[in-house]
Amino acid sequence: MLRYIIKRLIWLAFVLLGLCAITFTLSRIIPSDPAASYLGPRPRPEQVEKVRVQLGLDKPLYVQFAYYMRNLVHGDLGESLRTHRPVLQGIWEHLPASLDLMITAIFIALSVGIPLGVLSAKKENTTLDHLTRLFSVANVSVPSFWLAMIFQIVFFRWLGIFPIGGRIDTVVNLVSPIKQITGFYALDALITGNWAALKSTLSHLILPSITLAAYSTGLIARMTRSTMLEVLREDYITTARAYGISEREILFVQALRNALGPTLTTAGLCFAFMLTGTFFVELIFFWPGLGTYTVNAIFLNDYPVIMGITIIMAVFYVVVNLAVDILLAVANPRIRLG
Amino acid sequence: MAAVTVLSIRDLKTYFYTQEGVSRAVDGVSYHVIRGETLGVVGESGCGKSVTALSILRLIPSPPGKIVSGEIIFEGHNLMDLPLDKMREIRGNKISMIFQEPLTSLNPVFTIGSQLSKVFILHQNLTKKEAKKKAIEMLSACEMPSPERIMKEYPYQLSGGMRQRAMIAMALGCNSKVLIADEPTTALDVTIQAQILDLTLQLRKEFGMTMILITHNLGIVAKAADRVVVMYAGEKVEEADVFSLFEKPRHPYTIALMKSIPILGRSEKFLKEVKGVVPAPYLEISGCKFADRCPEAMRRCHREKPQLREVEKGHLVACFR
Known part of the structure; x- marks a missing residue:
């Protein structure tokens, strides 16, 4: 198992190298002058020339790449052209807000999608099954920005029960500010016993996280349903019934454990994709996460930030996949021991 | 020892509702098991042996399957009327089962x-x-x-x-009191088959269980069973104790089955097969279901269904001959 993980990590290094080369080249091909961006509006030509030397942009491309890679190995992703702050710091500040959203969303997706899939399989071809399938397809096919806006109209404008956006109520944040420990607001509020802030955070979290979870919920429910249908026809399910095992245990332990593989793989992919899916959701709900940070960087042609985020996303993607593979091995002895 | 009936099946009908029509997998089967005995249930694939066994524990997947009518009497209760939680107390506890495919x-x-x-x-x-x-x-x-x-x-x-x-x-x-063994050795290597069969029989005796042994293998029946039920196309066609069955098989189907067993030392160019195939279970047949394959069929056999009759004490046959 350990060897397998190490192998995967070495593989990750190669993936990253390739990825860096591609993004680096792309960022230098696009017709924009980083040195000019660095200086802000209306720079003088001699200033631009000075910055060009300062940033190493006068050197050949491969030398620039070598410098970039050297810095990267030291954990330095460069500096934002606009804010002149380290990229890593920027990512680090915005990541918890996104993870907050994503973790809540994947939790919702799993805890709604799996039971729905299991029940749907158990009640195959009944009304419940049809409704569940309709629900799944709707979830998968509805675009998140549309869903987000519908949520805002219904729950903010008409019903007024949830805020339209943001991470926490401004007033609440002034009266009882959250002490930043982990960067996850809900967790920080819980640790410090800041109930007003906790309540405000959670109510802000609900709409965006449900929006983000919709696609994954549908996909997970569908995947769980189809594998469960297969598993429920297996002989060992008949054996379990023949030995008086309760139907609930058969469904949620004996069968689900066998059906979990594809579901986990799907969930892992969904979670990884959420990092990009969250861009729309964050923009619409004014969520100060990585998505907002990235979109701003794209508008401003802030290429060190874009590259930094691309690399972080790649790492995230590979790490999530690795985590899923490890989970699969835990759930299935044939992978673990075979 | 007085013959105490442990489990009896009465007029069991288990149908499957498929696209081709209603498949009458088990069509009015009755049999009983006496305490301490081994009852052999034989027949070709698809004759309803396993479906009968699964019906006893109400394990028929529904839909498409459904136990349409019949009674399963065990310890004074009709298992068909028991609520599911009571049924679960019987499954594995009082009646347990061994299946054909140990692999799955x-x-x-x-x-x-x-x-x-x-x-x-x-x-x-x-x-x-x-x-x-x-x-x-x-x-x-x-x-x-x-x-x-x-x-x-x-x-x-x-x-x-x-x-x-x-x-x-x-x-x-x-x-458990009753052990249902559904083709317990079919999926195994021949050498292992004998071991497993011996083990089952020996342990059954040790633990004092009553056994229903479902098989298509007459050799196993001869070795293990005390009484035998022969099934054909979802119906019971003959029932007798193992000695009278092998000595004097009465139903043409049973006779044909026995002719198809190879005997060591006797040189036969061809084994006698039972000609034809089992009729599709969703066909409505008014007469004897075996009539089309029967070498001794009369005109009457195609029109009229032969009822089970007792030809000797404990020997039942569903045939006009």
Whole structure:
């Protein structure tokens, strides 16, 4: 198992190298002058020339790449052209807000999608099954920005029960500010016993996280349903019934454990994709996460930030996949021991 | 010993509702088992032996299957009328079952030990520790080498024969009254078949269980059964004790089956097969279902259904001859 993980990590290094080369080249091909961006509006030509030397942009491309890679190995992703702050710091500040959203969303997706899939399989071809399938397809096919806006109209404008956006109520944040420990607001509020802030955070979290979870919920429910249908026809399910095992245990332990593989793989992919899916959701709900940070960087042609985020996303993607593979091995002895 | 009926099936009808039509897998079968005996149920594939067995424990997948009518009388109750939670107390506890495919009958993601223990905990109110001890005991009763190690293994790590031993250990550990063995040796190698059959028979005696042995193999019936029920196309066509059946088979189908057994030492160029195939189970047949294949069929056989009649004491045949 350990060897397998190490192998995967070495593989990750190669993936990253390739990825860096591609993004680096792309960022230098696009017709924009980083040195000019660095200086802000209306720079003088001699200033631009000075910055060009300062940033190493006068050197050949491969030398620039070598410098970039050297810095990267030291954990330095460069500096934002606009804010002149380290990229890593920027990512680090915005990541918890996104993870907050994503973790809540994947939790919702799993805890709604799996039971729905299991029940749907158990009640195959009944009304419940049809409704569940309709629900799944709707979830998968509805675009998140549309869903987000519908949520805002219904729950903010008409019903007024949830805020339209943001991470926490401004007033609440002034009266009882959250002490930043982990960067996850809900967790920080819980640790410090800041109930007003906790309540405000959670109510802000609900709409965006449900929006983000919709696609994954549908996909997970569908995947769980189809594998469960297969598993429920297996002989060992008949054996379990023949030995008086309760139907609930058969469904949620004996069968689900066998059906979990594809579901986990799907969930892992969904979670990884959420990092990009969250861009729309964050923009619409004014969520100060990585998505907002990235979109701003794209508008401003802030290429060190874009590259930094691309690399972080790649790492995230590979790490999530690795985590899923490890989970699969835990759930299935044939992978673990075979 | 007085003959006490442990379990009796009365006029059982189990149908499957498929796209082709209603498939009458079991069409009015009755039989009973006497305490301590081994009842052999024989017939070709698809004659409804296994469906009957699954119907006893109400394990027919529904939909498409449905037990349309009939009674299963066990310990004075009709199992058909029991609520599902009472039924679960009988499954594995009073009536246990061994299946044909040891390869797929055990859950692949749980260890043998945990699967055995779970059943013992469920039905015998044992603690985890006691259940584990019992599981080891049962495995060694089934002549499993190093049962402690087997406990920690997963089904795919064991051979077919070993898995079937584990299934038998599970069935016997429940101390149930009736053991239904549905083709317990069919999926195994010939050498292992004999071992498993001997083991089953020996343990059945030791544990004082009554057994329903479902098989298509007349050799196994001859060796193991006390009484035999011969089924054809969802119906019982003959019933007799094993000696009279082999000495004087009455139904043409039984006779044909026996002719199709190869006998060691007798040189035959061709084995006699039973000509034709079992009629599709969704066809409505007004006469005898075997008539089309029967060498002795008369005109009457195609029109009229022969009822079971007692030709000798305990020997029932559904044939006009």
